[in-house]
Structure formats: structure tokens, C-alpha cells
Amino acid sequence: MKAVFQVQPVDGREAQQLEVDIHNLVVAGWAGRDMAAIEHHIEELAAIGVPRPSSVPLYYRIADNQLTQADRIQVVGDASSGEIETFVFAVDGELYVGIASDHTDRKLEAHSVALSKQVCAKPVGTTAWRVADVAEYWDELVIRSIIVENGAEVLYQEGTLDSLRTPQELIAGYTNGSALPDGTGMTCGTVGAIGGIRASTTFIMELYDPRRQRSLRHRYEVEILPEVA
Numbered sequence: 344m345k346a347v348f349q350v351q352p353v354d355g356r357e358a359q360q361l362e363v364d365i366h367n368l369v370v371a372g373w374a375g376r377d378m379a380a381i382e383h384h385i386e387e388l389a390a391i392g393v394p395r396p397s398s399v400p401l402y403y404r405i406a407d408n409q410l411t412q413a414d415r416i417q418v419v420g421d422a423s424s425g426e427i428e429t430f431v432f433a434v435d436g437e438l439y440v441g442i443a444s445d446h447t448d449r450k451l452e453a454h455s456v457a458l459s460k461q462v463c464a465k466p467v468g469t470t471a472w473r474v475a476d477v478a479e480y481w482d483e484l485v486i487r488s489i490i491v492e493n494g495a496e497v498l499y500q501e502g503t504l505d506s507l508r509t510p511q512e513l514i515a516g517y518t519n520g521s522a523l524p525d526g527t528g529m530t531c532g533t534v535g536a537i538g539g540i541r542a543s544t545t546f547i548m549e550l551y552d553p554r555r556q557r558s559l560r561h562r563y564e565v566e567i568l569p570e571v572a
Contacts, residue, residue, distance in 0.1 A: 344368075344410040346528075348441060348471040351557060361434055361471070367527040368410050370403040370428075370445050370460055371513045372396065374532025375506055392453040400508065400532075402517050403457050409465050410443075410528065414563050416464040420570035422450035423463055425546035425563075427488040427500050428530040430467055431474065431510045433523045438510070441471040442486070442550045442559050443530050449540060465530070468548070468561035474510065477552060481509060485551040486534060490543035499543070502534030 344366075350359040373396050375381050381399055389395055423446055430443035444466045452459035477484060482505035490499045510531050514523045523529065544567065550559040 344407050346410065346412055346467060348439065348469060350439065350471050350473065351559075353473075353476050353555065361439070363432055363434060363528075364526055365410060365432060365528040366407050367524070368405040368407045368465065369517060369527060369529040370405055370465075371508075371517070371529055371531050372401045372403055372456070373399040374508050374513060376508055377506070394456060396456070400513060400516060403460050405461055405465060409461070409463070411464050411466055412469050413466070415566060416446065416466060416563060417566045417568055418446070418448070418463060419568045420448070420450065421542055421567050423448045423565070424536075424540055424542045425466075425488065425490075425548070425565075426533040427486045427548040427550075428533050429484075429486065429504070429510065429550060430528060430530050431514070431523065432528040433525050435525065436522065438474040438523060439471045440474050440477070440510070440550070441468050442548050442561055443467040443528075444488075444546055444548055444561075444563070445530050445533065446546075446565075449542075466546075466561065466563045467528070468559055470559045470561075472552070472559065480554055483553055485549075485553065487549050487551065489547040489549075490541075491545035492543065496547070498537060500534050500536055506534060507532040 425444040430441045446463040448459045487501040544565045547562045
């Protein structure tokens, strides 16, 4: 998938536009730092039929044609929902971070987590930062998402990145210690849904930098297609 990102500058540098050919898409699941909390969540999901992961973290390969920068996606049925995640990719050996939604079919998740992720498009934003510009205070960055319920915007997710493994750690686990190759994009885990996981036809996501008071934001709408037998 050809993606175009506007890289927000710092320290007087000029803005930069990157065109990236992402041909390897990876979703890093079970990416939290607190293993006790992960185990508790695994047991919660197992109680409703979601299979236990074979390893932690677990790297799901997703077809690269599922990545999209469009502001609308289509899904079958009303059982899917978004998840805000940081999205890292490399260009000429330099690592960048944007935002993406690991949109997932929750009904299918009880049968196969991998399939539930694969059947949904993965929206990604159009702006990015250099990881080097935020690495010193990475744990302070905030990810949040907003959904629309009964015509009103509602905070759906919010948390600092100190609850998740760093991109460097997740990349090393995937590549056996090597750098992230150019052409690979990876989502890096999410935080819990406030009030429980639920669907919405509007999903707004943000990565907020409290030190520089700036954000990466992206919004997409969901069109529900009929689930026919």
C-alpha cells in the first residue's frame, strides 16, 4: 500500500512529506508491560470464548491491502470496533510514528483473533513524527480515541504509553533484534476501552504530545454492510 505522511517538524526544521510503500503489515498484540494484567485479560477473554494467545507479545500478519488512509471503511455486520494504536514504520533506516486503528470484528474474534483482525480494514493517519524527536519522553505520550453515541462524542480510550512495550522492544521481538525493515509497518498495542468494547460508526483517534502540545489525529466513518447467509 502506498501511504503518504506529513512529518511534523521540530526545532525549526521544515515539514517533510514521505511516500512509503508498506508491503508488510504487522499488528503487535498483547503488547502491555504488566504481565499480570495481560494474564487477567487473557482469562477474561477466554471466559467468553476468545482463544488464548500462543505467545506474548504475539505478532499478527495482516494483508497490506487492508491498510488505508481513507476517511471511510466498510465492514460486514455491526460487531466490529476500532482500537487506537501507535503505528511505526521506517524510511531509509529512520523510524517514524503515526497512528492507526486495529479495527476488529468482535463476533469473529471468539473463533479466531487472527481472522477477526484480517477481515477489517486498518485505518492509518496521514501525519507522523520522527521517533527520535519523542523518544526521550515516549512514556508520556497519550493515546486516546473518541466514538459517537446518541449523537454525542464520548471518550472511548485514553492512556499514556508507559503501559505498553516500547516500539524498539516490539520490533526486536519481531525481527530477532534487527531494525525494522523499510516497507514494514507495525501497530504497537492499545489501552482498554472505557465502559467496555463496543461498536460505533465514527472513530476519532489521537496521539498527544504533552511536552510540545501537539497531536496526530485521524477520523474515519464506518459503513455497515448487511450480513447475509
